[in-house]
Amino acid sequence: MAEVRNRAGGMGEIAEIEGPYERAPFGNELAELGARDERIVGLSADMSKYSDIIPFRERFPERYFNAGMAEQNAVMMAAGLAKVGKIAFCATYAAFLTRRALDFIAVSCAHSKADVKIVAGSPGLVNPYGATHQSLEDLVVMRSIPDLTVIDPCDAVELRHVIRAAAETPGTFYIRNLRGNVPVVFDEGDLRFEIGRARLLRPGRDVAVIGTGFMSARALKAAATAEQQGIAASVLHVPTIKPLDTEAIAAVAADAGRVIVVENGLRSGGLGTAVVETLADRGISVPVTRIGLGDRFHPCGSQSYNETLFGLDEDAITRAVITGDWPYT
Structure with missing residues (x-):
């Protein structure tokens, strides 16, 4: 390493x-x-x-x-x-x-x-x-x-x-x-990966951030920044999209005032949609912000340029956690 x-x-x-x-x-x-x-x-x-x-x-x-x-x-x-x-x-x-x-x-x-x-x-x-x-x-x-x-x-x-x-x-x-x-985000000795299991990376009741892939690492950083402003954000990492850990998603959402889903992909049909389906099936009513990509083909450009343009960078995620505002389409 x-x-x-x-x-x-x-x-x-x-x-x-x-x-x-x-x-x-x-x-x-x-x-x-x-x-x-x-x-x-x-x-x-x-x-x-x-x-x-x-x-x-x-x-x-x-x-x-x-x-x-x-x-x-x-x-x-x-x-x-x-x-x-x-x-x-x-x-x-x-x-x-x-x-x-x-x-x-x-x-x-x-x-x-x-x-x-x-x-x-x-x-x-x-x-x-x-x-x-x-x-x-x-x-x-x-x-x-x-x-x-x-x-x-x-x-x-x-x-x-x-x-x-x-x-x-x-x-x-x-x-x-x-x-x-x-x-490297996780400690080898602490990681217990199981197929179909999500992992609660940090607790918090003000907002629940549900992420997958490397976006979960950004969610962790955003939650740490939000904590400095008195906002307690939980972070649930969902590595397995299918089979989905609906129990963990429902539990973290039910305890939160609002939910943010972060993923590196289309926000319609991916993890964000799966989370909304899970909450609807269980009758859990909570505002959900889905951070992902809109229904369009996206341009050539560096990763950092595109992520900033479409709101997938750490700053945009942090703003959503703190203020609830994510003004991207």
Whole structure:
């Protein structure tokens, strides 16, 4: 683990990091798992470098398969390998997987309960290359597919735990990948990742902030700032979008004066919608602000530029926690 300020960004790497980070946690964890289980294989669609699967490829070249720029083929190869007893990790960009290979993920993988783990890079606004490469709708689409586990990790530590859990758990997974230099937010000794379980990161009764992915880390910072102004904000981290921990969501919302949901993706159809559905089903009436992306294609630009433009940066989240104001569409 290192500690510097990283400004590299690009090609799906988180643009700026202050504090500790790990390099390529997905690929390094997969390589360690591969050393212990010969059933594990890796696949990519000409994106080994930009999906961080290189550590596995270099250690086990005979168990790595590059399908070229053909995501449908990569997913079908993974499904076929699963049929003969392999645990297949298929990694490339989220946009290409969820748009080009959706039918193959739904039918050949999820419907067949295949041991295929889709590891999807560049989710949301992380990628600077505009609508063709930004997968803003992936959580919306993936949570609609039956028998599919959907996970959005917060940091490098949780990502490693998620990869481990996916390898040990039968069935098809969709995992949002954090690549490059990935921040460390959680302490290894304190993290207890469980599929389908949310984690209360801090208590508070004035406002409940419910987050997923690296947005939960920003929620923590916003809550700490709000505390200095006398506002007690709880933070519930929801790494597993499906199956959803509705009990934890209902509990934290019922104790709060208002709820804010933060996610790196479309705010309609993703975690925000899932939270609203949960509260409506349980008769919990509380104001909900959904911080996410609007119904539009978003432009090319740096991660920090786009996040500031559309209200996903730490300042906008902090303002929403303190004042309740989030004036973005």
